[in-house]
Amino acid sequence: MHPLEPSAEEIAAMMAVATDYVTGFVDSLAGPQVPAESPARELLLAPPPAQPGDFGELVGLYRRAAATATDTAGPGCFAYFPGGGVVSSAVAEVLSRTANxxxxxxxxxxxxxxxxxxxxxxxxxxxxxxxxxxxxxxxxxxxxxxxxxxxxxxxxxxxxxxxxxxxxxxxxxxxxxxxxxxxxxxxxxxxxxxxxxxxxxxxxxxxxxxxxxxxxxxxxxxxxxxxxxxxxxxxxxxxxxxxxxxxxxxxxxxxxxxxxxxxxxxxxxxxxxxxxxxxxxxxxxxxxxxxxxxxxxxxxxxxxxxxxxxxxxxxxxxxxxxxxxxxxxxxxxxxxxxxxxxxxxxxxxxxxxGTDAFVSALDEKLDLSSALHGELVALGLWAPEPDLTVHVFRAPGGEEVNRALLAEVNASGRTTITSTQIDGEFTLRLCVINHRTHREHVDEAVATIRRALGAVGRAAA
Missing domain, CATH: 3.40.640.10 (Type I PLP-dependent aspartate aminotransferase-like (Major domain))
Incomplete structure (x- = not known):
């Protein structure tokens, strides 16, 4: 018996567990990203055991650990440059890494x-x-x-x-x-x-x-x-x-x-x-x-x-x-x-x-970016027109107000944005780049920002 050389049946069983995870994960991206509870740190830091573990349990631990990381794959992530990761490319990696x-x-x-x-x-x-x-x-x-x-x-x-x-x-x-x-x-x-x-x-x-x-x-x-x-x-x-x-x-x-x-x-x-x-x-x-x-x-x-x-x-x-x-x-x-x-x-x-699918998706992001800019301006925010799909914007009231706005938006569980410094001023930043992000997600982001503006305004009153 050679434990590093699993049988065809054992490989199929592992792939079935992996498939369940992948399909469940991608399906979950459509819903709100609820903060997950981290596994016990001692489980994550534990050294590998001398004897075999259970594949399902190990994938389960990975699932829990991944759930606590910043979501960059979902349609509501506008932070940094979110990498959606087309699933067909992930499948390609399984094939490529197997042949090695x-x-x-x-x-x-x-x-x-x-x-x-x-x-x-x-x-x-x-x-x-x-x-x-x-x-x-x-x-x-x-x-x-x-x-x-x-x-x-x-x-x-x-x-x-x-x-x-x-x-x-x-x-x-x-x-x-x-x-x-x-x-x-x-x-x-x-x-x-x-x-x-x-x-x-x-x-x-x-x-x-x-x-x-x-x-x-x-x-x-x-x-x-x-x-x-x-x-x-x-x-x-x-x-x-x-x-x-x-x-x-x-x-x-x-x-x-x-x-x-x-x-x-x-x-x-x-x-x-x-x-x-x-x-x-x-x-x-x-x-x-x-x-x-x-x-x-x-x-x-x-x-x-x-x-x-x-x-x-x-x-x-x-x-x-x-x-x-x-x-x-x-x-x-x-x-x-x-x-x-x-x-x-x-x-x-x-x-x-086909390459047209990628071009179409990129054109969609440019369209969404143009629409988003108009919405941000309509909200009364300082929002210069973007060259591509990165937006920077600020609400009146200075750093304290905009920090509160950032926290309120990200607490929604539906929209994630980040901040930067522009000319020495605290500024909010949003990027439309994920292939899973469509008009309904941009509309939801605008609605989230609008609600957050209201909440911050009420708190300051």
Missing amino acids: RYSGSGSMATDLVAMEHGVLRWLCERFGLPARTSGGVLTTGTSTGLLAAIVTAREELLGEDFTSGTLYLTAQTHHSVAKAARIAGLPARAVRVVPTTARRRMDPAALAAMVAADRAAGLRPFLVVGTAGTTNTGAVDPLDELADLAAAEDLWFHVDAAYGGGFWLTERGRARMRGMERADSITFDAHKSLFLPYTTGVLLVADVRPLLRAHTADADYLQDLDLEASLPNFADMGAELSREYRGLRLWLPLHLH
Whole structure:
């Protein structure tokens, strides 16, 4: 008997328990999310036993623990960038993890890598990148993709002596850029913070002046990072103007589209993010605007050769691999060497549902966002028009009132929002991005905010 090799019957029994959980969980998302009681902490911290446990009981413990986590899958979650996670992608993960194939090299899993490469080629084409030279790799998220992009730009434009290099972002740029720059070995002084316009977008004139001043001081500008949908307000930088400046100044142009990237598939998204197709590299999180499970990131490059030059490594024990194969070696496109087969989580949903289903869902989110903005303004809130689907808003009365409003909304169990700081003021934030969120859920969110305003007003009277 081999306990790590369950029989077909035992596998079927485990899958039946898992299926019951999945179907019950998805069905529960339509109802109010009632706060759950945490399991006893000693159960969660307990070391694994020497003898076998009961699968049903263990899944039951997981079910209870998951129920206490912030709900990011339900239609009423508007906090941060909620990842709904299409179920077909979760099924793809079961299949992929069961086969457990290594996909770092094209020669180790030729057909699987071809499937993944096909999705990446489609993305390059849709993003308008050069057909002959472009390429990409699926990552665990934008953070790892950013690191690969920054290392590539550093190697390509600065070489081994890069301490005098400078890169440019804004105070609205996600902190992962500065973190990746630090990991890439660049000193803190290399990161230049460019002023923004009144709409919190990078100011191209200010960027040009800073680049000129840095060159005059003997420094070496090499990278500008534009954002297609900031985390704070969803603002889209003037990407076309930044692309012009990057070309004129011989800078690597990276677009952080972690949030906004998926919207590029829509006509309105392309219009609002014009210029992204001119980027040297693009990162976006398919677990945001393509509705897939967390840790599904994408790095696309206009020319794959610099990416390969910066990351390719070899060793004697790799001599049996066909490293010159026509299929990509994803291990040569980033830091990951031990790489699971990541492609099925994109390939299966896209082929199963068709790309039009994703475009339609994204268009729906833009429609909902437009309607929501009008409703927030009608409530008498300060609510600037969003570039995409992130809304920031405030009620009159200052921080105390808005903190109370946040608590009242989230106590509803139906709508979840978060807060941020805008120009030093406490501000509420709401994002429409979940594929399960439809008009009735936006209407419910507005009704919840309206009731919360009334409750807060009565409490203050």
